[in-house]
Amino acid sequence: MPSVVFLRAVNVGGTNRCQPALIAKELAKFGVVNIGAVGTFVVREAVSESALRAAIAKKLPFKCEIMICPARDIIKLISKDPFSREPSGPNITRFASVLHKRPRALPPLPLNMPSDDNWLLKIIAIENRFVLGLYRREMKAISYLGKIEKLLGVPATTRNWNTIEKVARILRQDSQN
8 A cells, every 4th residue: 555754854954964856766666756855755555664664764864753654544634625614825834744643632623822813823633643734924933833742742744735735646646547
């Protein structure tokens, strides 16, 4: 079964530098497709999570969290159209944070930070290992993304919703071929 890999804290702020396109090329036997520069991969071949995790870790010159999700989880997430009732526009970014594992306890939702009246980050849903939300395009908003891990007690990596949609398009294309 195909899967999707998300690397945490790669090529951000000059640290944990790697070349995801090169990693995908070196792991071609697994049918790895690179999506962007921060460590998002579609894995087209059926490969065990442990074998995939080991193969990717070998290619990285540093240790990082490697989140691996079955492709069907991404397709299911996209099909729910979770942002259909949410505000949009050039000053709002939709995102999905991928958690290392499902959190034990969930906060009441929606969760607005720093406050309900003046939110910079809004968590609208938590679906299994995915935290879905919006943030305003302001420098202060980024600091609230880091609070998601502390709030839920598990490592997380965040991607723009556009990236998740791109992953889903590739997965759907593959399933039609």
